[in-house]
Amino acid sequence: MTTATAMTRNSEPRTPNPEPLVQLREVTKVYGHGDTAVRAVDQINLQACPGELVLILGPSGAGKTTLLSLIGGLLHPTSGSIQIAGTELTALSPAALSRFRLQQLGFVFQFFQLLSALTALENVELVLRLGGCTFSQARQRAEELLVRFGLGHRLQHLPRMLSGGEQQRVALARALALQPPVVIADEPTGSLDSHSGEQVIHLLRQLVDEEHRTVIVASHDLRIQHVASRVFRCGDGHLEELPMPQSEL
Numbered sequence: 001m002t003t004a005t006a007m008t009r010n011s012e013p014r015t016p017n018p019e020p021l022v023q024l025r026e027v028t029k030v031y032g033h034g035d036t037a038v039r040a041v042d043q044i045n046l047q048a049c050p051g052e053l054v055l056i057l058g059p060s061g062a063g064k065t066t067l068l069s070l071i072g073g074l075l076h077p078t079s080g081s082i083q084i085a086g087t088e089l090t091a092l093s094p095a096a097l098s099r100f101r102l103q104q105l106g107f108v109f110q111f112f113q114l115l116s117a118l119t120a121l122e123n124v125e126l127v128l129r130l131g132g133c134t135f136s137q138a139r140q141r142a143e144e145l146l147v148r149f150g151l152g153h154r155l156q157h158l159p160r161m162l163s164g165g166e167q168q169r170v171a172l173a174r175a176l177a178l179q180p181p182v183v184i185a186d187e188p189t190g191s192l193d194s195h196s197g198e199q200v201i202h203l204l205r206q207l208v209d210e211e212h213r214t215v216i217v218a219s220h221d222l223r224i225q226h227v228a229s230r231v232f233r234c235g236d237g238h239l240e241e242l243p244m245p246q247s248e249l
């Protein structure tokens, strides 16, 4: 599969790094068996390079969450190869896969999935502690990230005391805490109001522009097209690359 030249928001042509960080070859995921089997992902090829924001659009049931879960090592494919930073995920033991996910992949979900008994600060600190930081390192890094995302005044709040947009920014801080090169976001604006959604979209784009990360987003939110490097339509388990919107050219 060839990689199209990505366009930035500023319409500057940008040649992607030739080394893809995410590489899927002929990946298939079938749920169930026999008559009730569902081929949610069907022989998909996809690659994404550092500094690219790849958007996957598609209707409900198209296979978007399944695809992101495969890329993120949360699901094992029925067949095919999934490489992240040159490591074949399908060859890792469960323990090695958990370690790999912690260091290399950051996840953002539609409903945030923060730990409800922990404050905003503690939610981010926890990942840092799991990643081997000392208590003081974890506290400092967590605070820095939350301040950067405009949450310096919400450090001690529990998730239920935060708005949806604030919770999603905590989730983003948590996903980025260990500086993973790949960030996967499943409907990250799906439960946010318009303004909060725009803030999250802006933060995702910053990750690509300023930190050169690879961001893969599944969404129904057409606004994300305007910050995407490449856009795919997912349907019946297949991916089709779409031309970039006219406004980007």
Ligand SMILES: Nc1ncnc2c1ncn2[C@@H]1O[C@H](COP(=O)(O)OP(=O)(O)OP(=O)(O)O)[C@@H](O)[C@H]1O
Pocket: 031, 032, 038, 040, 058, 059, 060, 061, 062, 063, 064, 065, 066, 067
């Ligand atoms: N655990 C599962 N067991 C069986 N079938 C499943 C499972 N998870 C998903 N499916 C099926 O796989 C297909 C793709 O589901 P998936 O959740 O990936 O879609 P999606 O594009 O993320 O949809 P949505 O936009 O509603 O989130 C659907 O037909 C769904 O019913």
Ligand SMILES: [Mg+2]
Pocket: 064, 065, 066, 186
């Ligand atoms: Mg989904």
